[in-house]
Structure formats: C-alpha cells, structure tokens
Amino acid sequence: MRLLIIGGGPGGYVCGIRAGQLGIDTVVVEQAKAGGTCLNVGCIPSKALIHAADEFHKLSGYDGRSALGITAASPSIDLSRTIAWKDGIVARLTGGVQGLLKKAGARLITGQAEFLDGKTVQVTTDAAVLRIVAENVIIATGSEPVELPFLPFGGKVISSTEALALDAVPERLVVVGGGYIGLEIGTAFAKLGAAVTIVEATSKILPQYDSALTRPVMASLEALGIKLMLDTKAKAASDTGLMVETADGEIIDLPAERILVTVGRRPRSQGAGIPGLSLDMDGHFIRIDENCRTSMRGVFAIGDVTGEPMLAHRAMAQGELVAEFLSGKKRVWDKICIPAVCFTDPEIVTCGLSPDEAKSAGIETTTGQFPFTANGRAMSMEAENGFVRVVARKDNGLILGLQGVGEGISELAAAFAIAIEMSARLEDITAIIHAHPTLGEALHEACLKALGHSLHI
Numbered sequence: 001m002r003l004l005i006i007g008g009g010p011g012g013y014v015c016g017i018r019a020g021q022l023g024i025d026t027v028v029v030e031q032a033k034a035g036g037t038c039l040n041v042g043c044i045p046s047k048a049l050i051h052a053a054d055e056f057h058k059l060s061g062y063d064g065r066s067a068l069g070i071t072a073a074s075p076s077i078d079l080s081r082t083i084a085w086k087d088g089i090v091a092r093l094t095g096g097v098q099g100l101l102k103k104a105g106a107r108l109i110t111g112q113a114e115f116l117d118g119k120t121v122q123v124t125t126d127a128a129v130l131r132i133v134a135e136n137v138i139i140a141t142g143s144e145p146v147e148l149p150f151l152p153f154g155g156k157v158i159s160s161t162e163a164l165a166l167d168a169v170p171e172r173l174v175v176v177g178g179g180y181i182g183l184e185i186g187t188a189f190a191k192l193g194a195a196v197t198i199v200e201a202t203s204k205i206l207p208q209y210d211s212a213l214t215r216p217v218m219a220s221l222e223a224l225g226i227k228l229m230l231d232t233k234a235k236a237a238s239d240t241g242l243m244v245e246t247a248d249g250e251i252i253d254l255p256a257e258r259i260l261v262t263v264g265r266r267p268r269s270q271g272a273g274i275p276g277l278s279l280d281m282d283g284h285f286i287r288i289d290e291n292c293r294t295s296m297r298g299v300f301a302i303g304d305v306t307g308e309p310m311l312a313h314r315a316m317a318q319g320e321l322v323a324e325f326l327s328g329k330k331r332v333w334d335k336i337c338i339p340a341v342c343f344t345d346p347e348i349v350t351c352g353l354s355p356d357e358a359k360s361a362g363i364e365t366t367t368g369q370f371p372f373t374a375n376g377r378a379m380s381m382e383a384e385n386g387f388v389r390v391v392a393r394k395d396n397g398l399i400l401g402l403q404g405v406g407e408g409i410s411e412l413a414a415a416f417a418i419a420i421e422m423s424a425r426l427e428d429i430t431a432i433i434h435a436h437p438t439l440g441e442a443l444h445e446a447c448l449k450a451l452g453h454s455l456h457i
C-alpha cells in the first residue's frame with residue numbers, strides 16, 4: 001500500500017481524492033462519518049443553523065415597524081424540523097465525499113486506526129481487525145472540543161456538537177467562551193428566541209481580532225439583547241444554571257437550561273498510538289515542515305492536528321499538497337495568507353496582516369478604510385454596519401492585508417486572498433472595474449482611499 005490516511009475530515013478526504021486522482025494506491029480510514037468535524041458537526045451544520053436563525057429573525061422583525069414596509073404574521077419555528085433540514089444537507093455532502101473518493105479510486109474504510117509503528121497501522125472495523133502496512137501514513141485526526149475540568153460535558157453542559165442537534169430552542173442559554181463558535185452559535189440562538197448570555201474570560205470577544213473589527217459585532221450583540229460578560233470566569237454548574245466570577249470577584253448564579261462550552265479545540269494527537277511514535281511536537285500539535293512531513297520518515301500530518309489556524313480550508317490545502325508531493329510534484333507550503341471568516345452578525349473576514357501585525361513586523365504601511373454606509377448595495381440591503389480595510393506597504397503599495405466586517409462580506413474572502421496571493425499593489429486593484437452596485441466596490445474604494453484619492457467618500 002502506497003498511502004494510508006488516518007481521518008476522513010477535510011484534510012484526509014481531500015488528500016484521498018487528490019492521491020487517487022494521481023494514481024496513488026490510497027486508503028482512507030475514518031472511525032465515524034466521512035467529512036469529519038467540518039461536514040458533520042462543524043462548518044456546515046453551524047452555517048445552516050445560522051441561516052435558519054437569520055431567516056426567522058428577519059420575519060420576527062417585520063411586525064409593522066420595518067422601514068421596508070413589510071409586515072408578517074408572527075412566525076414560529078419547529079427546531080426539530082430545522083435540524084432535520086440541516087441533517088439532510090450534511091447527508092448530501094458526506095455522501096458526496098464518499099462518492100468522490102470512490103470515483104478517484106481511493107478506498108474508504110470505516111474503522112478506528114492505531115499505529116503499531118510508523119509503517120504499520122491496526123484498523124478495527126465492525127467486522128474485523130486489519131493490519132495495514134503502508135509506505136506513507138498521513139495523520140489527519142483533527143481536533144475535539146476542550147472540556148473544562150470543573151464543567152464536564154453531559155446533561156445541560158454541552159459542546160457545539162450537541163448545540164447543533166437540539167430539538168428545541170432553550171429558554172436561557174449561557175455560552176462560555178466568546179470566540180468563533182460561542183459567538184456564531186450564541187447569536188443564532190438569540191435570533192431563534194433564546195435569552196443568551198456570553199461569558200468570556202478575557203477583556204474582549206474574538207481576542208485575535210482588533211477592536212475596529214469587533215466593534216460592529218459588539219453593537220449587534222447588544223441590539224440582539226445578548227448579555228456579554230467580559231473578564232468573567234465560569235466556576236461550576238449550579239442547580240439552576242452556571243456560577244460565574246466577575247472581574248471584581250462577585251459570584252453570580254446565571255440561570256440556564258443549557259450551558260454551551262466553547263473555549264477552544266484541542267488536537268487529537270494523544271490517541272491512535274500517536275504518542276508511541278515520539279514525533280517532534282509543538283505542545284499538543286504535531287510539528288511539520290513545509291511538505292507536511294513529521295519528524296518520522298514516511299509519516300505526514302495535516303489539518304487541525306498540526307496547529308493554528310484550525311480551519312477547514314487550511315486542512316484541505318495541506319491535504320492536496322501532500323498528495324501532489326507524494327506523486328513526485330514539487331510542492332511546498334508557500335501560502336502568503338490563509339483567509340479566515342467569522343460568521344457572526346455582521347461577518348468578519350481577515351486575510352494577511354492587520355495594521356498592528358504589520359507594525360510589529362517593522363513594516364511601514366499605509367491603510368485605507370471604506371465604510372458600508374457609503375456603499376449603495378449595502379444601503380439597499382440594510383447592511384451598512386461595517387467596512388473594508390486595506391493594509392499596504394508605504395514604499396510600493398504592495399497589499400499585505402485585507403480585513404472587513406459586514407453582512408455577506410464572507411463572499412469577499414476570495415477577492416481578498418486573490419489580491420494578496422497574487423501580490424497585487426493598490427494600483428492593481430484600483431485599475432480593475434468592480435461591478436456596481438456590489439459590496440466588492442468597497443475593496444476598490446478602500447484601495448483608492450489608501451492612495452489618497454477616494455471617489456465616493
């Protein structure tokens with residue numbers, strides 16, 4: 001066997017498809033369902049729930065006060081039907097992954113893999129225990145939710161997996177952790193009618209983003225009636241909810257039917273016989289080089305198990321890279337940027353360097369920011385909350401970073417990444433005709449602003 005891939009998430013299944021296409025004899029072993037975290041309990045289910053919540057919330061707002069002149073009878077939601085619709089999408093996608101692997105000539109085995117040594121893996125299926133010897137093995141085991149020792153999962157304490165499969169909207173939901181998952185799912189449940197409190201240990205939400213980007217999200221949390229408790233630590237579950245300690249040492253018992261814990265995800269590197277390989281590690285992440293090689297010859301690692309950012313598209317890009325590398329193509333990890341989208345309300349997109357990151361790197365920059373209040377398309381969609389910002393080198397206008405916040409701005413992630421990966425300068429973007437009226441015009445205008453000659457502001 002040329003290639004054995006452990007894990008059928010975005011990293012593993014993309015690697016399997018590409019390796020199969022390239023004629024490499026490939027087996028993917030997956031203990032659960034093909035598609036991994038992303039398709040089954042992550043990216044797709046959460047975006048489906050967010051969409052349903054947005055639709056419900058919009059209808060709920062049209063009670064005669066809407067400036068659009070629309071009225072609607074008071075809507076209701078049957079969450080179990082919403083979840084069944086979401087499950088249908090998941091089934092289509094995971095079935096699609098199985099079909100794509102088959103079409104490419106890669107075999108998918110449902111079973112649990114465990115390294116016996118760097119070349120030999122034992123796979124336990126429902127029917128048998130197999131021993132597979134492979135020339136190359138790829139670890140694509142992904143990540144799992146971090147559990148707080150004083151707030152173990154079970155009963156009313158849930159992770160994102162259970163939150164995305166509830167059959168009724170909880171009356172009161174407390175979310176522990178104001179990061180990606182807590183904000184995305186917390187906002188969705190608030191729109192579905194739950195009274196939501198977000199408890200965040202640090203002094204800001206989404207601590208990795210600058211406050212210009214998070215300000216519109218903070219405003220929207222407030223408008224949705226979400227109670228945000230910053231500098232507050234979860235202590236323990238109580239009979240009626242969650243005990244927390246505020247910044248000034250006050251202990252408060254927050255009532256809740258459900259407590260959603262979203263304090264990060266940890267790489268799955270401690271099982272499957274991985275510790276026995278004694279690989280070089282970076283904390284709990286497996287250390288890899290620019291070809292995704294680990295410290296053991298013939299053993300590669302990709303995706304969440306290898307480090308931040310733990311994003312599906314990074315895992316997929318690594319999977320494709322390794323397959324091509326193993327087929328003999330010259331491939332190294334040479335990406336300038338990995339775009340990230342937070343599907344909050346409004347959405348946040350980041351790509352490349354922020355102004356602060358460029359400054360820390362000692363680069364002199366010029367920035368341009370264009371607000372959606374001056375964009376006709378945003379006005380016509382009631383989506384004026386936000387902006388696009390460009391960060392470029394002062395000496396030659398090379399674009400180093402693009403960030404933005406706004407409703408529907410996730411779709412600009414591609415334009416941002418293309419500009420940076422193709423080493424565009426400000427003039428390259430301003431020379432391009434951007435269709436009118438679109439949110440993309442804000443990218444054009446932000447670059448014009450950085451050059452000192454905006455047209456529409």
Ligand code: FAD
Pocket residue numbers: 006007008009010011012029030031032033035036037038039041042043044046111112113114140141142143160181268271272302303304305310311312313315343
């Ligand atoms: P995973 O998807 O975790 O897949 C690993 C697979 O390996 C799993 O299926 C597991 O069952 C299998 N496995 C593990 N051990 C073994 C073993 N011993 N034998 C056999 N199989 C094994 N990312 C985005 O880019 N955009 C988003 O919008 C987004 N939203 C998210 C929302 C939520 C709620 C969550 C939880 C995550 C989200 N993510 C998002 C992150 C994204 O899901 C992960 O980055 C991505 O799934 C990582 O892919 P992976 O292949 O590395 O691992």
Ligand code: NAD
Pocket residue numbers: 148176177178179180181182184199200201202205206207232233234262263264265309310311340341342343
């Ligand atoms: P996160 O790292 O985004 O956020 C965790 C938050 O919890 C942080 O703000 C942290 O300060 C806070 N926290 C930590 N311990 C705490 C405690 N004891 N009490 C209160 N707050 C505490 O983690 P996440 O939201 O669990 O998401 C995990 C990962 O999944 C993300 O980092 C991302 O890589 C991925 N993801 C991506 C997307 C997307 O791309 N749209 C969506 C969801 C998840």
